[in-house]
Amino acid sequence: MTDSTLAAAQSTAVSAWDRFWFYSEHGATSLQVVRIGLSLIAAWYFLSHWADIGLWFAGDGILATEQLGRLIEAEDLVDQYKWRLSPLYWVESTVLLRIYLAIGVLLAIAACVLHTTRAAAVLLWLWCVWLANRSLVISGPEELALVFGLAYIAIASPENPFHWATALARRLIQVHTTLLVVITGLTMLASMIWWDGSGSLSLAAPVGRRMLDVTGMLESLWLQDLVTHLLVLTAILAPIAIWVKRTRRAAQAVLLVWLLLVA
């Protein structure tokens, strides 16, 4: 290959990459829906802590700073958790903790409503990160998803739907969500229950932790096996199929059903 054709090929590859990450094709409508949805979820996240924040994080709480520090040191987890920074480790008053939550709710509303500045979205993200970082032992994958979603939304331009930052934010959300769901599917394969067909029952069995009891629907062994295999296949294949135009609608519908089932 000659130098000029190599340069042309490289230019093409760079352009495709740039086009994927920085070209804003869709209007702001799609990101606005995501922004409002994530802000509402963030508001709910803060409100859900309201009743128990003192029980968890106050000076005499279950996860009081001193107590948690001793636990982490005793379990030799200092290196793992030393970067989970949060100003809430210095707050022991239930009143101040509730003020923090109230500010979080206001920031969530502001992020929905304000279209002239990124400040509200950035602050909302920080507020969620700090609460999630404080919630060692009791946090889960829902905080993980909320935090990265808010981070990417904060990158988008709130006033210009055609700005490259908006396109970048949309792609970051799409790629990260794809990665999360696909890897969830891959990690499921580490457990035998997702091979031998009993995974669906294992997921539904702890009825005390589920809003709905669906174990009655899984009495048939054949249905158990089918649902188990579909859960794994959907997690691995549907996020990839979404990227193909021909299969996008079907993959979105299947993934939505999957999310409702596992939630």
Add this chain to the structure above:
Amino acid sequence: MARPKRPIVRAATTTGKPTAASKSDALVTAKSSLPENTDRPVSSEPVAPSASPRCPSPRLTTLLSIAIAAHFTLIGISYLSTVAASSVQADLLATFGPYLGAAHLDAEQIPLTLSSDSASEKTHQLLQTRSLRPGDEDWTSIASPGIRGGDRQRRWQRLLAATAELGENEEGILAAWLMLPIAQRYPDATQIRIDREPDITTMPTDTAAASPYRASIVRDNGSVRLVQVPPSRLTAPSTEPAHD
């Protein structure tokens, strides 16, 4: 990827210098070699980033591209390490801990799998008793906060699961640190214990197993201590002959 319409070798003349015709050919080649991308705009001419108001400057594009690649590489490694991290993964995650940890991007200690049929996924129950007579305890359940399956209850369950695991691993002191604030809220309680609720997948042998964590509450001049009660273990009968 679509094949170019004309041989690429025609992009250069015999002198090695590109001509206007060969440049045109190169442009056609470049256009036709673009992958079928559903999000491609109608015009597929490669536009220099600096010429388009929709793209950042070339330098910023390069920096952002490197950041994006590094970011998702770390995210992928972090998520994949939730099953079992290799030493390479652990070293990488430790090196970039300030970024991943501070931004709450790492999935450390968070199981991403939907279920692995582990004991920690069962529904846990916290019980307390006021009875002082061993074997005659009247255990009552401490209600978990929130609605079933809600966020509050989920957090409570994670606490109980973590404590039960510490109790099973005979780390009673660490479990006590977690349970002490709860014991202080029940001044009349003499013991607390954590049970795993049997469900449709629970084996009979698991149902008969001892509570993963059980502790006596010792109150002395306003201070409160929890002392783990070790589970009764099955023992073989003594082989020593009985003495008359």
